[in-house]
Every structure is written in C-alpha cells, then in structure tokens.
Amino acid sequence: MKPPVSRRSFLKTAGTAGVLIPFAMHGMPLYGFSPRRPLLADPSNDNILVLIQLQGGNDGLSTVFHAPQYENLNAVRQNILVRESDIIPVTGDYGFHPVMEGMKEMWDNESLCIIQNVGYPNQNRSHFRSTDIWNSASHADEFVATGWLGRIFEMTHADYPTGFPNPTMPHPFALTMGKIVSETCQGIGANFSLSLLDPYNPGTAYAAPRATLPGDCYGDKLRFVETTIQQTNGYAEVIKRAAEAGSNRSSKWETLDSELANKLKNVARLISGGLQTKVYIVQLGGFDTHDNQVVSGEAATGRQADLLRELSDAMCAFHDDIGLLGLGNRVAGMTYSEFGRRIRSNDSLGTDHGTAAPMFVFGSCVRGHIHGDHPTIDPQVGTEEGVPMQFDFRNMYGTILAHWLGVTEQEVRNVVYADFQPLPIFKTTCVDTTYVLNTPSTRDWIRLHPNPVHDKIHVTINPESFQGTANATLTMFDGLGSIVDTMARRSISSTNASITIDVSSLPPGAYVLRLESRMGSSIQRFVKQ
Amino acid sequence: MPALTKYTGQWTAVQARHVLRRTVFGPTFEMVKTSLTQGMEDTVSTLLADLPEPQQPLKSIPDGTGSNRLDDPGARQGETWVNAPVFPNINPPMLRNRVLRARSKSLYSWTMLQILDSGMNIREKMTLFWHNHFVVGQAVIPHREFHYYSLLRRHATGNVKTLTKAITIDTSMLTYLSGALNTNRAPNENYSRELLELFTIGKGPLVAPGDYTHYTEDDVQAMAQVLTGWRVAPVSDPKTLTASFDSRRHTEGSKTLSHRFGKKVIEENGADEYADLIDVIFEQEECSRFLCRKIYRWFVNSYIAADVEQTIIAEMAALLRENGYSVKPVLRALLTSEHFYVQTACLIKSPVDLIFSSSRGLNTMPPEDGVEARYNHAYNYYVMAADLEQELFQHPDVAGWKAYYQEPQRDMLWINNLLLPKRHEFCGLLISGGRFSFNDEPYSVNESVPVLDILGQLANPSDVHMLIDGLAEHLFCYAISEEQRTVLKELLIPGLPDYEWSLEYSAYEQSPNDQGIRESIEGKLRTLISVMVRMSEFQVM
Structure with missing residues (x-):
C-alpha cells in the first residue's frame, strides 16, 4: 500500500522509478539538472489522471444492472434489453453488460469504483452544449470558455504558454491522444494539452523566419502559430525519449488492436518512460445510439456492445500493464460522457438523449465499491424521462483534484465548483484526506407521501442525512432533469425535518426530489397527477 | 449610420486579394489582376455570378480486372457513373464494395476538381459552407452523396429557405438523422432537434424547464410529428434517391407550437406539411440572425464582437429577411462593405484554403493526360485535407467541423502541435512534389508548382x-x-x-x-x- 501523501510536503518524491528511468537509459537527464517545478501546485504529488471520454452519451442502464429492476426494465426497453442470464454478476444484485469481462476482473481486484447517477441540474440534451458543460464544469446556464483542468493548471501557471517548455518544466501538462486537443485543458491563454498520435514521432514544426507581431487580431493569430511551433519542437524530444525509454508489460495487449487499446498502451508506455505529464485524455466515440444500439433479437451484440467491449478490454489491459510496470499507485482513470440516455427505448432499437449515468473510476488506489443508489425504474415511466441525477459531476472532478492531484479543497471551490462535496472514490490508505468518507446508505433519506400526489406532498427527511451539519438543499427536478424549485440552503433539523410542498400548480408528470448535504445526496421520484 | 456602409476607399491589390482569399480557394495571380481591372463592384459581381451546373463525375480508374483496374457495370473509364444503377448487382459483394468505393473516390476527387474549375467564383466556397452547415455524415452510397452535394451547390448562393426544405427530405439527411424512422407510432426527434439547434434558429439559453429561449422541448416533439411519414426506399429500388411520403406513417392532425413560435398551429397538410413548418421557423427573426452569424464567421471573423452583433449581424439579418432568405444580396452587401475591408486578416486558413493556396494559388495545374491522372491529382487534395482534420463527406459530428463552432479556439483548432507539422509537410510537398501516406496508403504529388x-x-x-x-x-x-x-x-x-x-x-x-x-x-x-x-x-x- 502506498503511504498517505502528506500534502504540501517539501520532501519531493522525485526518486520514484518513473522519473529516474530516462536518466538511467540515456545516462544523461532530459533537461540538465535544473530543479523541477511541479506541473500542479503540490510538489510532492506525482499522481497521474487518465480521462476516457465516451463521446455521444453512453446508455448507463445497459452498462450496470441491478437485478431487482430487471423486470421493470423489461417493461420499458424490452427491445434492447440483454438477457438476464447473460448479465455478468458483480456483487450483490449488481451486474455488468455481458461484454464487460475486463471490468469485472478489475472489480474483482478492487480497482474499480462506480458512482451511480452522475449528472448536473438542468440537464441540457444537446451533445455539444452538454459536452461543453462537462468539459468546462460550468453550470448548465453559464458559458465558460475554459476547461476544468485548464483552470487548475492556470492557477499556478498563468504565464503559459509563454516560455514553455523550459528547463524547469520540460514536460507537457497534458496530452490528448488524438488529433485535436481536449477542451478540458483549455486555459485562458492557450490549451494546456498537446495532441499526440505517435509517441515515437511527435512531429516537429518548421521554424521559419520569425514574424513580427502587430497588436491586433492578426498579431494574435500569428503569435498563436509561433507559440505552437515553439511548443511542438520544445516538447517533441521529451515525449520521444519517454516513448523510447518506456515499455509495456501486460500480455493482455497482445489480443487487442482497437484504437482505444492502442492509445492507452501508448499512455502506459509514456508514463513508464518517465513522462511527468499529469493528465492524459483518450476518446472513444460512437455512443450516440439513437438506432441500432443492439442487434434485433440479440441484445448482447450491436453498437453499444462493441463499444463497451472495446472500453472494458482496453481499460483492463491498461490497468494490468500499469500494475506490472510498478506504477499502480500513481495512476488513476475516469470515464465520462455528456449524458445518459432515456429510460424507455425507442422503436429504432435505440435510445434518445437522457440525463444521468454511472461513471467509472479505476486504479489500484481506487476504492472498489458502488456508490449511490441503483436507478429505480417505474414501468409507467414517461418517454421523455432520463435517469435522475444523484451526484453532481463536479463533485467527481473535485474529488479527483483534491484527493488525487493534490489540489486543495478551497482551490477546488474557487476554480471548479463552489458547492464541492467530496465523494468516496479513493482508498483512504492511498490518499491523505481530512474529509469524511463514510458512506451511509442514502436510500431512505427522503420519504414522500402520498405518491402519486394531487396537491400537497409531505416530505419526511431522515435525520441521518444532516447529522453533524445543519445545511441541506432540497431540489425538485422535472422528468427532463430541469430544476422546478429549489428550497435552497434550508436549515434542516429534527424540528423541521418534515416539509409539505404544494405541487397543485405543477403540470402532471414525473418529478424528482433531491436532497444534498455534507453527508451525501439522495433522490426520490414522485408522480403528480 | 447604417452598419454595412459601402467601401469607398482605394481598390488596390490588398483589397482584391482580401476578397478573393475569402471567397475563392487559393486565388491566382491572374484573378488578382482581373479584380484590379474590374474594381470592387464588378469583382463581387463576377464572384457572385451564377455558373452552369458542372459536368458529372467520371469513372477514373481503368477498366478491367487486377489491382489498379476495375469494371463498373454502369460506366466505362471516362464516362459518368451517375446514370448507372445505385447499387449494382455484382457478385461477390466484396467486388461491389470496390465499385462503390471507386465511385466515392471519384466523387471526392471531382469535388476538388470543381474548386479548380469554378475559377473566380464564390460557388464552391459557399457549397462547402452549406456542407458544413447541413451535415449528413458518410452516406456510404456514392449516388446519395452526389445528389446531396449537388443540391448544396445548386442552392449555394440561392435561397436558404428553399435549400432547407429540400435538405429536409433529402435521402442522405433522412437516413443520417433518423428522419426515415420517424413515424406516428415511433416518433423520432433526432432531425427536428438538429433542424432547430443547428440548421435554422439555434439554441438560446435555458430560461425555464425545457425552454431554450428560441424554442422549447415541446416544439422539438411537435415538429418531429410534423415531419413523420417520410421514407427512403432500399438501395436496390430505382427510387432510392427520392424520398416518398407515406400518409399512413404520418401523425394526422394539426400540431401546435409553443409560445416561442406564437403558439402557431401547423395544420395537417400531408406531404407539404414539412414545408409549412419550415416557413414558420423562417418567420422568426432569430433564424435570420443565426444564419448570418454563421456566414459572418465563415467570411469575415470567427469572433463576433458585441457591437458587430448589434450592427453588422442585425443589418445582414434584416437584408436576408427582406430578400425572402435569398443569400446573394447579403453576400453582396457584406463583400462590398467598409467593415469587410477594414477588418484585419485574422482567420486561420482552413485545410482546404491552405492546400489550394499552395497549389492552385501558385499556378499548379492538374495534368491533362487523361481522366485517371486528373482525378488522382485532385484526390491528393482531398486526402491532405482529411489528414488535416477537414475530411469532406465525413464530419466529426452533426455540428460540423469544430473550428467553426467550438469556443474559444474556433479557427485556431485547425492548428496544434500535431497538425502544424503536417500543414508544413503538405505545403512543402505541394511546392516540390514527393510522397506522403495517409491511413497507411501511399500517395504521390506529381505536379509541383511551376x-x-x-x-x-x-x-x-x-x-x-x-x-x-x-x-x-x-x-x-x-x-x-x-x-x-x-x-x-x-x-x-x-x-x-x-x-x-x-x-x-x-x-x-x-x-x-x-x-x-x-x-x-x-x-x-x-x-x-x-x-x-x-x-x-x-x-x-
């Protein structure tokens, strides 16, 4: 087990194998012996994040199953539902899509964490807008042009890209394994990520006679091109050397030849070769399964199955490789997708844009458990309804930053999410944290009656939900995930843990009440008649 | 003062090159000279002149069997395959796939040849603009792609409302955005959502549950109902290139739109109902603004300042509405405006602009020794653009190329540490000739700059x-x-x-x-x- 990292420690853990390999291989350091400045604020933190973006909106209800819900799923999405006997049992009543053997293996190794029902209030069902929201970590109704990781890098490196790379900071901040850089790393001045296809040949730009840079937008564009040339050439050598110094050890790669597998294999190689890049982004597209999500009559096959297999196999091989390379305690990965899909399938063997979905975090330091409630399926669910959100995605980001990448809680609140509440994602043995990480069952936090309701609904809140803290937020969403009403920051105690809400003016339909406190969050659905 | 005031300054090579670069891919020395002789008004008239429809794409690969030969049952080398059966009856299917791939390759090459052949004219730049606006994904069937792209070209500087109606029932679009699956029993809102969000009016801020300022979720559903009933015949059917309306699959009755459209009712009108709907959407002022912003970004500047939105965009939009959504008067006003000529040049060249400015713009001519050499020459341009992330007929998604919408980088997305070395490599190759590879296929640039x-x-x-x-x-x-x-x-x-x-x-x-x-x-x-x-x-x- 990795000893807890003491944050802000001045004892630099630069003696890890990852940093030393290129020294040993080439007999000389990559950039002389200049003292290194960290890519993020905490010099003792050498952890790495791998983001896997599932583009198009993955159908979470066909990814993670809960046995008692199977019959209800059969009532609302029979044409795309995999056979119950094909589902891979995972733990208790939980199971995975039949193609996810690799992720089952990771689960068995206690290296896979599943957070259920992740989304955001006022779900936007446009791919582009919702992707922007996820990449920027903005509220649904604000437009933020920078990425969540870009802003974090910006905190300590506001001067970027001017003067980068340099002898004290020779490594790229982030690498997107594709032709276009990820929006997550967009800073104010530039994107903190480079693009990489072939680590052995990162490409060099022709350094033509330098331009003069006028102070107008023409000058801005010229400066951008000049900076790109400088960065391309400046970082190319360090990437190439890491690729040459690195290796892959897992035999699982041998049977894989998918694009995702090849990208993750390169990531493992670069990390093992000593590249100190903090964030790697890989993308897997094609999850927008409006039609032919499954093959008719063979629901365990088809487009989503192919994608989930690619994801699961590649993720498992990567994890295995990282472990064999002795890097397990430094690398964690997370999937994300712009939304989940509708609960009811459509008649084209597909599903339309929905709301929340499960997220996966993986790595040796990740706590192997399923956090959050399994989605409860009403056989009468409306065609428009998605899975309601329980956890805000920015709490995922915040937890990664605070518990894994050495950013302080206050910085997370300042830069990513003012209402940040950490989630139990990492093993306490791996990370130093003062946060409360116990995970009380939240299922019975809210009780509602009557349900269905005509005019007044009585809400009873379990005192466990606000134990030790008086602040809780109760939010009401409609079936599309839009906020109907917020009883914001209501101070709840044993004297007012029972609330009556007048819903007589609401249009008939399904609604969700969500309670969020320092202890966690919980959702309950009701139907207004 | 009206915003689109006419430019009255000097007409020098600086202004001539500016308007030509923005309207033509890789303007030549000759074009600059012509423009200097013509002056601004005549230059813009030349650029906006209607051109006859081009010759149809030809089969370029030699007939016969073997590795670099192929028989297409509908066309011999040098003949067009457009009149041949869409899905030829060839066995084994592997061979048919080769024929279809060869036709696609011919089409992509031909699309690049149109840029060379259209001379000093805006048509191909506008066609590509619409290609990036009305994205249909890769159609697999070359005939569909040809019909779709020809539709865009026919309406390139014409009426955008007419084009929107035509594209709504184009078989490529009906296939790509599930319109052909949209029926009364199984409504599919894929197309109606993009019609609003990307093609006509744009999505505004979410101001109330399901209310995106310019339209609501209810509108998406109501419009999906209006659009029910359209079908695409199977590829083996001779009618596969024309959509048909099946009233049994259409949701009968009137459909009511939200307060965002003044609670307008679309009355039952069978096969013409989709056109009624598009008329209603185009009545909204926001629709004209949305389209003009996109035109402005394509021709002038990827960044729209607040005052430009208030003045230039507003006036372009008014002009578009006054002219019943004909695009040409708006283009004429923009390209002859003071604003257009005082803007500093600050657009990063798209890959297609880059490639043609280092070939056609430097007098490189396609070979004249036969259809195969000519098509291969043009195919290089297509492949290079694809490798630089501007692959025609294959957008990354329905919103088109990211460089035209992704904030804050926009056109700067054409360049990064990976793409810039490639841009340098291709520009160098186009000047001096040589070999390159894409997706493990070898290519050769044989015609270098004279x-x-x-x-x-x-x-x-x-x-x-x-x-x-x-x-x-x-x-x-x-x-x-x-x-x-x-x-x-x-x-x-x-x-x-x-x-x-x-x-x-x-x-x-x-x-x-x-x-x-x-x-x-x-x-x-x-x-x-x-x-x-x-x-x-x-x-x-």
Whole structure:
C-alpha cells in the first residue's frame, strides 16, 4: 500500500522509478539538472489522471444492472434489453453488460469504483452544449470558455504558454491522444494539452523566419502559430525519449488492436518512460445510439456492445500493464460522457438523449465499491424521462483534484465548483484526506407521501442525512432533469425535518426530489397527477 | 449610420486579394489582376455570378480486372457513373464494395476538381459552407452523396429557405438523422432537434424547464410529428434517391407550437406539411440572425464582437429577411462593405484554403493526360485535407467541423502541435512534389508548382527585393519585415551581394533553354517558395 501523501510536503518524491528511468537509459537527464517545478501546485504529488471520454452519451442502464429492476426494465426497453442470464454478476444484485469481462476482473481486484447517477441540474440534451458543460464544469446556464483542468493548471501557471517548455518544466501538462486537443485543458491563454498520435514521432514544426507581431487580431493569430511551433519542437524530444525509454508489460495487449487499446498502451508506455505529464485524455466515440444500439433479437451484440467491449478490454489491459510496470499507485482513470440516455427505448432499437449515468473510476488506489443508489425504474415511466441525477459531476472532478492531484479543497471551490462535496472514490490508505468518507446508505433519506400526489406532498427527511451539519438543499427536478424549485440552503433539523410542498400548480408528470448535504445526496421520484 | 456602409476607399491589390482569399480557394495571380481591372463592384459581381451546373463525375480508374483496374457495370473509364444503377448487382459483394468505393473516390476527387474549375467564383466556397452547415455524415452510397452535394451547390448562393426544405427530405439527411424512422407510432426527434439547434434558429439559453429561449422541448416533439411519414426506399429500388411520403406513417392532425413560435398551429397538410413548418421557423427573426452569424464567421471573423452583433449581424439579418432568405444580396452587401475591408486578416486558413493556396494559388495545374491522372491529382487534395482534420463527406459530428463552432479556439483548432507539422509537410510537398501516406496508403504529388512561370507574374523579378516582396504580397496578408526578407534572400543568394541575383536572372532570361542555369534558378526559387509557405504568415488569411 502506498503511504498517505502528506500534502504540501517539501520532501519531493522525485526518486520514484518513473522519473529516474530516462536518466538511467540515456545516462544523461532530459533537461540538465535544473530543479523541477511541479506541473500542479503540490510538489510532492506525482499522481497521474487518465480521462476516457465516451463521446455521444453512453446508455448507463445497459452498462450496470441491478437485478431487482430487471423486470421493470423489461417493461420499458424490452427491445434492447440483454438477457438476464447473460448479465455478468458483480456483487450483490449488481451486474455488468455481458461484454464487460475486463471490468469485472478489475472489480474483482478492487480497482474499480462506480458512482451511480452522475449528472448536473438542468440537464441540457444537446451533445455539444452538454459536452461543453462537462468539459468546462460550468453550470448548465453559464458559458465558460475554459476547461476544468485548464483552470487548475492556470492557477499556478498563468504565464503559459509563454516560455514553455523550459528547463524547469520540460514536460507537457497534458496530452490528448488524438488529433485535436481536449477542451478540458483549455486555459485562458492557450490549451494546456498537446495532441499526440505517435509517441515515437511527435512531429516537429518548421521554424521559419520569425514574424513580427502587430497588436491586433492578426498579431494574435500569428503569435498563436509561433507559440505552437515553439511548443511542438520544445516538447517533441521529451515525449520521444519517454516513448523510447518506456515499455509495456501486460500480455493482455497482445489480443487487442482497437484504437482505444492502442492509445492507452501508448499512455502506459509514456508514463513508464518517465513522462511527468499529469493528465492524459483518450476518446472513444460512437455512443450516440439513437438506432441500432443492439442487434434485433440479440441484445448482447450491436453498437453499444462493441463499444463497451472495446472500453472494458482496453481499460483492463491498461490497468494490468500499469500494475506490472510498478506504477499502480500513481495512476488513476475516469470515464465520462455528456449524458445518459432515456429510460424507455425507442422503436429504432435505440435510445434518445437522457440525463444521468454511472461513471467509472479505476486504479489500484481506487476504492472498489458502488456508490449511490441503483436507478429505480417505474414501468409507467414517461418517454421523455432520463435517469435522475444523484451526484453532481463536479463533485467527481473535485474529488479527483483534491484527493488525487493534490489540489486543495478551497482551490477546488474557487476554480471548479463552489458547492464541492467530496465523494468516496479513493482508498483512504492511498490518499491523505481530512474529509469524511463514510458512506451511509442514502436510500431512505427522503420519504414522500402520498405518491402519486394531487396537491400537497409531505416530505419526511431522515435525520441521518444532516447529522453533524445543519445545511441541506432540497431540489425538485422535472422528468427532463430541469430544476422546478429549489428550497435552497434550508436549515434542516429534527424540528423541521418534515416539509409539505404544494405541487397543485405543477403540470402532471414525473418529478424528482433531491436532497444534498455534507453527508451525501439522495433522490426520490414522485408522480403528480 | 447604417452598419454595412459601402467601401469607398482605394481598390488596390490588398483589397482584391482580401476578397478573393475569402471567397475563392487559393486565388491566382491572374484573378488578382482581373479584380484590379474590374474594381470592387464588378469583382463581387463576377464572384457572385451564377455558373452552369458542372459536368458529372467520371469513372477514373481503368477498366478491367487486377489491382489498379476495375469494371463498373454502369460506366466505362471516362464516362459518368451517375446514370448507372445505385447499387449494382455484382457478385461477390466484396467486388461491389470496390465499385462503390471507386465511385466515392471519384466523387471526392471531382469535388476538388470543381474548386479548380469554378475559377473566380464564390460557388464552391459557399457549397462547402452549406456542407458544413447541413451535415449528413458518410452516406456510404456514392449516388446519395452526389445528389446531396449537388443540391448544396445548386442552392449555394440561392435561397436558404428553399435549400432547407429540400435538405429536409433529402435521402442522405433522412437516413443520417433518423428522419426515415420517424413515424406516428415511433416518433423520432433526432432531425427536428438538429433542424432547430443547428440548421435554422439555434439554441438560446435555458430560461425555464425545457425552454431554450428560441424554442422549447415541446416544439422539438411537435415538429418531429410534423415531419413523420417520410421514407427512403432500399438501395436496390430505382427510387432510392427520392424520398416518398407515406400518409399512413404520418401523425394526422394539426400540431401546435409553443409560445416561442406564437403558439402557431401547423395544420395537417400531408406531404407539404414539412414545408409549412419550415416557413414558420423562417418567420422568426432569430433564424435570420443565426444564419448570418454563421456566414459572418465563415467570411469575415470567427469572433463576433458585441457591437458587430448589434450592427453588422442585425443589418445582414434584416437584408436576408427582406430578400425572402435569398443569400446573394447579403453576400453582396457584406463583400462590398467598409467593415469587410477594414477588418484585419485574422482567420486561420482552413485545410482546404491552405492546400489550394499552395497549389492552385501558385499556378499548379492538374495534368491533362487523361481522366485517371486528373482525378488522382485532385484526390491528393482531398486526402491532405482529411489528414488535416477537414475530411469532406465525413464530419466529426452533426455540428460540423469544430473550428467553426467550438469556443474559444474556433479557427485556431485547425492548428496544434500535431497538425502544424503536417500543414508544413503538405505545403512543402505541394511546392516540390514527393510522397506522403495517409491511413497507411501511399500517395504521390506529381505536379509541383511551376516556379519559373510565377516569375512572369511578378513586377520585376530581376530585382531580388522586388521578387521576394512580390511573392510575399501574393502569399501573405501584410508586408514582411526587413529581417525576414534578409533571411529569405539568403536562400537565393547566400552570402552574395544583391546584384548577383540580377546577373543570374538575366543569364536565365537570355538563355532560358540552358538547362544548367534554368535548373539552378528553378531550384533556388523552389526552396524560397517552400520556405515561404511554411512561414507563420501563410497560415493566416
């Protein structure tokens, strides 16, 4: 087990194998012996994040199953539902899509964490807008042009890209394994990520006679091109050397030849070769399964199955490789997708844009458990309804930053999410944290009656939900995930843990009440008649 | 003061090159001269003139069997395959796939050839604009792609409302956005959502549950109902290229839109109902603004300042509405406006702009020795653009190329540490010729820039300064610095005084057939130009 990292420690853990390999291989350091400045604020933190973006909106209800819900799923999405006997049992009543053997293996190794029902209030069902929201970590109704990781890098490196790379900071901040850089790393001045296809040949730009840079937008564009040339050439050598110094050890790669597998294999190689890049982004597209999500009559096959297999196999091989390379305690990965899909399938063997979905975090330091409630399926669910959100995605980001990448809680609140509440994602043995990480069952936090309701609904809140803290937020969403009403920051105690809400003016339909406190969050659905 | 005030300043090569770069891919020296003679009004009239429909794409691969030969049952080499069966009855299916792939390749090459053949005209730039606006994904069936792209070309500077109606029931679009699956029993809102969000009115801020300012979720559903009933016949059916309306699959009755459309009712109107709906959407002022913002970003600046939105966009939009959504009057007003000519040149060149400015813009001509060579020449351009992330007929998603919408980088997305070296590589290849590969396939650039011909286009090529400046003016937006000129001069006359170039050049002029002198002049010039097209200034227009 990795000893807890003491944050802000001045004892630099630069003696890890990852940093030393290129020294040993080439007999000389990559950039002389200049003292290194960290890519993020905490010099003792050498952890790495791998983001896997599932583009198009993955159908979470066909990814993670809960046995008692199977019959209800059969009532609302029979044409795309995999056979119950094909589902891979995972733990208790939980199971995975039949193609996810690799992720089952990771689960068995206690290296896979599943957070259920992740989304955001006022779900936007446009791919582009919702992707922007996820990449920027903005509220649904604000437009933020920078990425969540870009802003974090910006905190300590506001001067970027001017003067980068340099002898004290020779490594790229982030690498997107594709032709276009990820929006997550967009800073104010530039994107903190480079693009990489072939680590052995990162490409060099022709350094033509330098331009003069006028102070107008023409000058801005010229400066951008000049900076790109400088960065391309400046970082190319360090990437190439890491690729040459690195290796892959897992035999699982041998049977894989998918694009995702090849990208993750390169990531493992670069990390093992000593590249100190903090964030790697890989993308897997094609999850927008409006039609032919499954093959008719063979629901365990088809487009989503192919994608989930690619994801699961590649993720498992990567994890295995990282472990064999002795890097397990430094690398964690997370999937994300712009939304989940509708609960009811459509008649084209597909599903339309929905709301929340499960997220996966993986790595040796990740706590192997399923956090959050399994989605409860009403056989009468409306065609428009998605899975309601329980956890805000920015709490995922915040937890990664605070518990894994050495950013302080206050910085997370300042830069990513003012209402940040950490989630139990990492093993306490791996990370130093003062946060409360116990995970009380939240299922019975809210009780509602009557349900269905005509005019007044009585809400009873379990005192466990606000134990030790008086602040809780109760939010009401409609079936599309839009906020109907917020009883914001209501101070709840044993004297007012029972609330009556007048819903007589609401249009008939399904609604969700969500309670969020320092202890966690919980959702309950009701139907207004 | 009206915003789109007419430009009344001098008409010099600077203005001529500016309007040509924005409207034509890789304008030539000849076009700049024509424009200087014509002046602004006539230049813009020339650019906006209607052109006849082009010749149809030809089968370019030789007939026969073997690795570089193929028989298409509907067309021999040099004939068009457009009149052949859409899905030829060939066995085994592998062979049919080869025929279909060859047709696609012919179509993509032909699309690039249209850029070369349309001369000093805006049509191909507008066609590509619509291609990026009405995205249909890869259609797999070349005939569909041909019909779709031809539709865009036919309406390139025509009426956008008419085009929207046509594209709504185009078989590529019905297939791509699930319109053909949209029925009364199984409504599919895929198309109606994109029709609003991306094609006509745009999504505003979410101001109430399901209310995106310009339309609501209820509108998406109501419009999906309006659009029910359209079908696409299977590829084996001769009617597969024309959609048909099946009233049994159509949701009967009137459909009511939200308060965002004034609670307008679309009455039951069978096969014409979709057109009624599009008329209603285009009645909204926001629709004209949305489209004009996109036109502005394509032609002027990827960034729209607040005052530009208030003035230029508002006036363009008013003009578009006044003209019943005909695009040409808006383009004319924009391209002859003061605003257009005072804008500094600050668009990063798209891959297609980059490729044509370092080939056609430097007088490279496609070979004339046969259809195969001509099509292969053009196919290189298609492949290079694809490798630079502008693959025609294959957008990354329905919103089109990211460089035209993703904030905050927009056009800067064409360039990053991976794409810039490739841009440099391709520009160099187009000047000097050579080989490259894409997706493990080898390609060869056989026609290089005729550098000696270019000398004839310059005012005084025997003066080394005027030579470099003349090239710089043609290639860049602004004059280069003294330091840059010195570096470039070193490429021609390393360590020698300026007059040595004049001597060498006059020796060439006196004996143009002396192979030794000719090749040394040509080599020097080629090196110079291949460096210039890799200068940062060349990336901007």
